[in-house]
Amino acid sequence: MPGIQRNRLIYNALAIVVLLLGLASRRFFGEIPFVRTYVGDVLWALMVFFGFALIFNHWPTRTVVLAALLFSFGIEVSQLYHAPWIDSIRATRLGGLVLGFSFVWSDLLCYSLGIAVGFLVETVLIPTRFWRADRT
Template sequence: MNRNRIYYVLITVVTIVLGLASRQFADYFPFWIKEYLGDVLWALMVFWMFGVVFKRKQSVTIAAYAILFSFGIELSQLYHDTWIDAIRNTRLGGLVLGFGFLWSDLICYTIGVAIGFLLERFFYKSVLVKK
């Protein structure tokens, strides 16, 4: 596979904008969407970012990297110390590292990575890959 980095950066940015919008306009969504959409989009963004970095790796490898990274971030939320909580209390630190461990986030991350994997497979030959 030879991913087109320009497309992947663009869809990463779009995913970030959608994720931030899902938090900003959360009150307009039903509970199950506002509660989980941001986490699904966060993992989808991680999938796209690994696609940018590892442009020649197979989709399943990118998915594995994204799952391991996402789960690692979630598991890191079990650790609390002054220095890491200070990072988490910044806007960017909170968005990247989160605040507290939730089992439901692992499900959301799996769904987000699966969406990225399926979208990549669906659009593989038509859009996302250099000809």
Template sequence: MGLGLASRRYAVALPVWVGAYAGDALWALLVFWLVGLGWPRWSSWRVVGVAAGFALAIELSQLCHTPWLMQLRATRLGALVLGHGFLWSDLACYGVGILAGVGLEGLVGKRKRQPPSLPPSMEAEN
């Protein structure tokens, strides 16, 4: 989260493409990690699907300009989570961020995501 905020705050000191796109990719990476932490038994691809669906929903919500949503976006937290304007490039950045999460998970040593274990009484039957 800190890197994403820094990429916006110090955009003038960074290469143009980093200042423009890194925050969106890091936001999606954060979403991927939060979904994975929240549901640790899910497969990586299920986490990818949920994170991508959430990111897409947030980006599409930027096409909606209802007063209550605009008021929410006017807050710092609302702006960070919901963004302001729809951009196709944001969708590409979200994909990069989520796929980076999958790659980092593989490099760091994928946490064991397995189906819930059977109760002891059922394991004896198998």
């Protein structure tokens, strides 16, 4: 079965737009409990999906989904570990955004939803003319 070739410009743009939406959601709507609790995590996982699809642009869609889930869940589980060196990274703005602070079960659902949105965007919304071959 032939591989796929994602358009790097499209996935780069998608990742940047989602990153900006995530930052904007915290800055402008961070006072709203639902946005603060859930929206940022969904957007974070969506950005992870697009990032994996960008970097590994020949991987089948299901492999990107699995890698993004494993990465996202791994980051969440890592929040159970607290040592001075990693907590000092988390204390920075970038470190906190990437690594988070504490394990929350609902984040796993948010990550799954964000990656599912990425899957739908890739398989339904992005025109097939941007693919060289099969979209597995």
